[in-house]
Structures are given as C-alpha cells and as structure tokens.
Amino acid sequence: xxxxxxxxxxxxxxxxxxxxxxxxxxxxxxxxxxxxxxxxxxxxxxxxxxxxxxxxxxxxxxxxxxxxxxxxxxxxxxxxxxxxxxxxxxxxxxxxxxxxxxxxxxxxxxxxxxxxxxxxxxxxxxxxxxxxxxxxxxxxxxxxxxxxxxxxxxxxxxxxxxxxxxxxxxxxxxxxxxxxxxxxxxxxxxxxxxxxxxxxxxxxxxxxxxxxxxxxxxxxxxxxxxxxxxxxxxxxxxxxxxxxxxxxxxxxxxxxxxxxxxxxxxxxxxxxxxxxxxxxxxxxxxxxxxxxxxxxxxxxxxxxxxxxxxxxxxxxxxxxxxxxxxxxxxxxxxxxxxxxxxxxxxxxxxxxxxxxxxxxxxxxxxxxxxxxxxxxxxxxxxxxxxxxxxxxxxxxxxxxxx
Numbered sequence: 001x002x003x004x005x006x007x008x009x010x011x012x013x014x015x016x017x018x019x020x021x022x023x024x025x026x027x028x029x030x031x032x033x034x035x036x037x038x039x040x041x042x043x044x045x046x047x048x049x050x051x052x053x054x055x056x057x058x059x060x061x062x063x064x065x066x067x068x069x070x071x072x073x074x075x076x077x078x079x080x081x082x083x084x085x086x087x088x089x090x091x092x093x094x095x096x097x098x099x100x101x102x103x104x105x106x107x108x109x110x111x112x113x114x115x116x117x118x119x120x121x122x123x124x125x126x127x128x129x130x131x132x133x134x135x136x137x138x139x140x141x142x143x144x145x146x147x148x149x150x151x152x153x154x155x156x157x158x159x160x161x162x163x164x165x166x167x168x169x170x171x172x173x174x175x176x177x178x179x180x181x182x183x184x185x186x187x188x189x190x191x192x193x194x195x196x197x198x199x200x201x202x203x204x205x206x207x208x209x210x211x212x213x214x215x216x217x218x219x220x221x222x223x224x225x226x227x228x229x230x231x232x233x234x235x236x237x238x239x240x241x242x243x244x245x246x247x248x249x250x251x252x253x254x255x256x257x258x259x260x261x262x263x264x265x266x267x268x269x270x271x272x273x274x275x276x277x278x279x280x281x282x283x284x285x286x287x288x289x290x291x292x293x294x295x296x297x298x299x300x301x302x303x304x305x306x307x308x309x310x311x312x313x314x315x316x317x318x319x320x321x322x323x324x325x326x327x328x329x330x331x332x333x334x335x336x337x338x339x340x341x342x343x344x345x346x347x348x349x350x351x352x353x354x355x356x357x358x359x360x361x362x363x364x365x366x367x368x369x370x371x372x373x374x375x376x377x378x379x380x381x382x383x384x385x386x387x388x389x390x391x392x393x394x395x396x397x398x399x400x401x402x
Contacts, residue, residue, distance in 0.1 A: 001068060003055060003079040005091045016053035019043065021064060022085065032057065032088050043067055050076060057081035057088070098190040105191060105296050109156055113292050120243075120283040121153045128265040130238075130278040133163040137236045137278070138170045138229035141195060143184035143301040145293045146240035150281055151193045154238070168232050171197045172224055180301045187300060196232070200224050226272040236276045244286040247344040248326045256322055262348045 008018075018035040020027060027037050035057070038046070048054065054076050058064040061084035071078035081088065109118055125131050139154050141147040154167050171188075173181060188195045200220075229237050246263045253261035265282045269275040281289075293300070333340045 001072070001080065002061070002065065002082040004082050005088050008055065008081060008088075011053070016055050017048055019046075019054065019056045020085070021056060021058050021067060026059065026085075030085075030089070032085065040067070044070070046071065046074075046076075048076075052077075054078040055081060058084050060084040060086055098192070101190050101296070102192045105152060105298070106156065108292060108295055109152060112295065113288065116288040117149070117284055117292060118153070118156070120285075120288075121280055122157070124265060124280050124282040124284075125157070128278075128282070130266055130280055131157070131161075131165055133165065135165040135236055136168070136232075136234045137165065137238050138168050138225065138232060138234040139238045140225050140229075140240070141169055141171045141184070141188070141193070142240070143171070143176075143180065143187070144240070145289050145298070145300045146242055146281060146286075148187060148191065148193070148298075148300055149289055149292060150238060150240045152191060153280065155193070168229070168234055169193050169195045170225065170229060170232070170237075171195045172221060172228070173197055173199045174221060174224075175200070176301075183299070183301050187298070198224075198228050223271070226269060226275055230272060230275060235274055236278055238278050238280055240281055241279045242281040242284045242286055242289060243345065244327075244341075246282065247330070247341055248323055250344055250348065251326045251329070252322055255326070260348075 013034060018032060020031050020035040020037045021040060021043055022031075022037075023039070024037060031037070040063075043056070046054070054068075054071055056064040056067050056071075056078065057080070058067075061080055061082050064084060065080040068078040068080040083090075131137065137154070139147075139151050141151055151169050158165070158167065169188075171184060176184070185195075185197075187193075225237050241263055250260070250262050253259050263279060263282075265279050267277045269277060330341060330344075337343075
C-alpha cells in the first residue's frame with residue numbers, strides 16, 4: 001500500500017503516474033519533478049490508465065494513504081508515498097550533501113593532498129607496475145581510512161589513466177555489528193563508491209581461538225577476498241597497507257618473530273592461480289591519510305571485531321597491541337634520529353647476501369617476503385626442506401615462516 005522514496009527512485013518513470021494532492025499553494029514552494037497536482041475532489045473522480053501504478057503523495061504521507069486505499073477499491077494499482085513530500089525532500093537534501101562532500105573529498109586529493117597522497121600513490125603504481133592494461137582489480141575495503149582513501153584514489157586514477165583497466169570495490173563482512181556495517185555502507189554512499197558486499201562468519205570462527213586469533217583472521221580474510229575477487233573476474237586484489245605499516249612490520253618481525261620480513265608492494269598468490277596482491281599506498285604516510293580524513297570531516301570504523309575494538313588506542317600494558325608498541329618505539333627513536341623511518345624502510349633493499357648461514361629472500365603465503373633462518377627440525381609441520389634449510393611451498397596452518 002505504501003512505497004518508499006528509494007523504491008520510487010528505482011521505478012521506471014514510464015510505468016507510473018505521480019500525483020501531488022497537497023494543493024496549489026504548497027506546490028508553489030516545491031514539488032517532486034514529474035508530479036501532477038490534483039485536488040481531493042479531482043482524485044475522487046480519477047480516470048487514468050489502469051495499466052500504470054498510481055503513486056500519491058501529500059505533505060507527510062497520511063492523507064495520501066487514505067486516497068490510495070480509495071483508488072485500490074476502484075481497481076487501481078495505487079500507492080501512497082511513505083513520509084510524503086517531506087521524506088522525498090529530506091532524501092534529496094542528503095543526496096546533495098553527499099554529492100557536495102564527495103566533490104570536496106575528490107578536490108582535496110587533487111589539490112591539498114596532491115603531493116603527499118596522490119603523487120605517492122602514482123609513484124608506487126609506476127615504479128612497481130602495479131596496474132597494467134586489461135587488469136581487473138578488486139579494491140578491498142575494510143571500512144577504515146586507508147582502504148576508503150585507496151578506493152577514491154583508484155576512481156581518480158581511472159579518470160586520468162592512459163590505458164583501460166577495471167575496478168571492483170569489494171567489502172567482506174566477516175561478522176560486523178549492524179552499527180559498523182551501517183557506517184561502512186553510509187561512507188560508501190557519501191563518497192560515491194559502488195561497493196560489492198559479501199558475508200562470511202570469520203569473526204565467529206576465530207572467536208574461541210586462543211593462540212593468534214588476529215593472525216588467523218587476517219589469513220582467512222585474505223583467502224575469502226581472493227576467492228570472491230576471482231568470481232568477479234578480477235586478476236588482482238589491492239590492499240590498503242601504507243608506508244608506516246611496512247616499517248612497523250619489519251620491526252615486529254625482528255622483535256617478536258626473530259625474522260627479517262617485510263610487506264612487498266606486489267606478490268603473486270601461491271594458492272590462487274593467476275591472482276596477484278598489490279599495495280598501492282606503499283609510499284603514502286599514515287599522517288597524510290589522517291590529515292586527509294580530518295580535513296574532510298570523515299569518520300571510519302577501526303578494527304570492529306570482538307577482540308580489537310580498542311586494542312590500538314588502549315594504554316594498558318597487558319592489552320596494548322604489538323603494533324602500537326612499535327609505533328611508540330619509532331616515535332621515541334625519531335626524537336634523536338629524524339630519519340629513522342626512511343632507514344628502516346630502505347633496510348630491506350640492503351640485506352647483505354654475505355651471511356654466516358644461507359638466508360634467501362623468499363615468498364610466503366601470508367603476504368610477506370621473508371629472510372628467515374631455520375632448520376628442518378624446527379618446522380612443526382615436518383615439511384620437506386631443501387638443503388638451505390627452507391621448505392618449498394609449505395602452507396601448514398599459515399604459521400610456518402618458511
């Protein structure tokens with residue numbers, strides 16, 4: 001009996017008649033485009049095409065509901081616009097606000113953050129050849145600031161790029177709360193990012209895992225993203241890891257993993273044939289992303305899972321994340337060595353091949369490249385190692401560092 005503003009917008013205008021029964025004085029202040037003004041008396045004598053829907057609206061959707069019921073009794077396919085003209089007006093204003101915000105965000109990328117974000121993004125694209133002609137890239141959006149910015153950058157890249165490629169904006173819901181899901185959807189709407197959402201039960205699956213649930217969650221997410229991206233015909237997935245993520249990962253691997261590892265700007269998947277992982281924000285600093293977010297008054301979700309809703313902001317030593325500890329460590333080192341971040345970043349380019357033990361750089365299924373000493377006896381999976389002490393293609397539980 002009622003139809004919403006969104007449902008009305010989805011209809012073919014040729015398939016319905018839109019009648020405004022508010023009166024001529026109210027119509028002087030505005031009306032829904034394409035509507036025809038009718039008085040209650042004219043509506044009672046309505047003799048229009050019964051092959052079309054008849055949609056009626058008043059100021060708030062109350063009087064028009066009675067009119068729709070009366071027309072249905074006369075065998076018309078009649079509906080009342082839920083909320084009336086005011087609901088339509090509010091929806092239009094929200095659309096205009098969203099369009100204005102989207103223009104502001106895009107303008108900030110082109111001007112204010114041209115050097116600190118756009119140029120760093122395109123530099124990584126060029127230097128590492130992350131995007132090639134004919135690519136179909138799944139831009140993976142978690143709902144945070146990094147991935148949302150990456151989505152806008154890819155939209156901008158498509159406007160300017162000299163060769164054809166396609167993008168799909170992919171959101172996996174691993175079990176978000178309804179509130180966090182709404183935030184992601186609303187931000188995508190405001191920023192004009194056409195997202196594909198698919199669901200999984202990853203949060204529930206890892207909730208009772210005692211050892212490294214976050215690591216397992218990340219591995220499972222990656223697999224789901226690869227699989228769904230392939231179903232969409234994509235050959236690459238793009239993740240929103242930035243410059244600071246890279247240097248923090250290097251230190252975390254050394255301090256907690258006893259290994260030299262780093263995030264690479266691109267990796268070929270070992271489990272999904274023909275798929276590649278790329279990190280286009282490789283040269284973009286987190287402070288620049290935060291400044292872009294705050295400049296535009298944007299608000300994004302953080303981790304949003306049952307474990308780590310507050311893990312990167314708490315100060316309790318027992319619950320503080322290792323990544324936050326590394327951030328604080330780097331912050332302290334910068335006080336006496338301002339170039340420490342660049343030195344850490346470039347350190348992976350300068351790993352000496354002249355070591356006491358063979359330590360080849362090798363690909364890993366968890367999205368990193370590693371230089372890690374090991375012996376066959378150290379592997380819990382009892383995998384077959386080559387003579388250098390490294391296994392070939394081991395994917396045991398995703399925790400083996402070989």
